[in-house]
Amino acid sequence: MQLKSRHLLGLEGVTREEIVSILDTADSFKKVLERPIPKVPTLRGKTVVNLFFEASTRTRFSFELAEKRLSADLINFSASTSSVLKGETLRDTIQNIEAMRIDFVVIRHSAVGAAHYVSQCVDAAVINAGDGAHEHPTQGLLDMMTMREHVKQFKGLKVVIIGDIKHSRVARSNIHGLKAMGAEVGICGPATLLPVEIEKMGVTVYSHIEDAMAEADVINVLRIQLERQKKGLFPSIREYRQLFGITQERYNRLGKNLVIMHPGPINRGVEIDSEVADCDASVILNQVTNGVAVRMAVLYLLSGGRPKFEGEDHE
Numbered sequence: 001m002q003l004k005s006r007h008l009l010g011l012e013g014v015t016r017e018e019i020v021s022i023l024d025t026a027d028s029f030k031k032v033l034e035r036p037i038p039k040v041p042t043l044r045g046k047t048v049v050n051l052f053f054e055a056s057t058r059t060r061f062s063f064e065l066a067e068k069r070l071s072a073d074l075i076n077f078s079a080s081t082s083s084v085l086k087g088e089t090l091r092d093t094i095q096n097i098e099a100m101r102i103d104f105v106v107i108r109h110s111a112v113g114a115a116h117y118v119s120q121c122v123d124a125a126v127i128n129a130g131d132g133a134h135e136h137p138t139q140g141l142l143d144m145m146t147m148r149e150h151v152k153q154f155k156g157l158k159v160v161i162i163g164d165i166k167h168s169r170v171a172r173s174n175i176h177g178l179k180a181m182g183a184e185v186g187i188c189g190p191a192t193l194l195p196v197e198i199e200k201m202g203v204t205v206y207s208h209i210e211d212a213m214a215e216a217d218v219i220n221v222l223r224i225q226l227e228r229q230k231k232g233l234f235p236s237i238r239e240y241r242q243l244f245g246i247t248q249e250r251y252n253r254l255g256k257n258l259v260i261m262h263p264g265p266i267n268r269g270v271e272i273d274s275e276v277a278d279c280d281a282s283v284i285l286n287q288v289t290n291g292v293a294v295r296m297a298v299l300y301l302l303s304g305g306r307p308k309f310e311g312e313d314h315e
């Protein structure tokens, strides 16, 4: 099915049918990416601006590559080399860029609601590449695409998200997306890093990491944002690792297979040991690979493309 919205601002409110449509289309684009010439002319003549007001490795390169694979023209904006430094507002910045005729805006910003705000200032389609602690919808989609490659079905699947849920846009997009798909979602982390009344999102809260891992089919381990320690939200990195870390010892003791995920960047030896992050059950790099196909699918569907891209060869 076609997407209901012109923009992708979050996974809250996105239906199961829309998510399936995006994931099926991403599967088609993954096949394109495996061809000798991994490129199609689908977005030729369209222009995308990548507006990154915050640091990024995976999301930024993944969007850039997706746009190039679709033959779109792209321009990259970096706040540190722009007129934002001279005091230009977000509204003026985006309206001036749109005056150069663009079709898509991909935006990452530290402010919750920045993508939504931009969608009200321009005619271009807006894709949220992460807005503060709110949502990171393409990360949620690439996580679900990766899960779908490793599990039979979402219905009844137990996914536990571990770590700093409170400040995590990845957690929020995963919860909305996975609930829409019929999965059971759990969360586990220090009480100070869990949002108030998180149960209202329909998730199970685990206080002990051993219980969470024993119940889970998939664990999605979040980066511990080290600056939170300075704010006193957990006592020490060492104690966090002892209580909530996916250590090699803890994983070996579990005695069952899990699908192990992490959105990156990883703090090795803090939220997850290197031996676990790099073991056969880890799909962390598969997530990154799938990110390009998911972002191609989102750009293609928002441009009016029909689901399940049937394939056009590049000339």
Ligand code: CP
Binding pocket: 055, 056, 057, 058, 059, 060, 130, 136, 139, 263, 264, 265
């Ligand atoms: N997963 C993710 O958003 O990574 P980046 O911050 O490197 O884009």
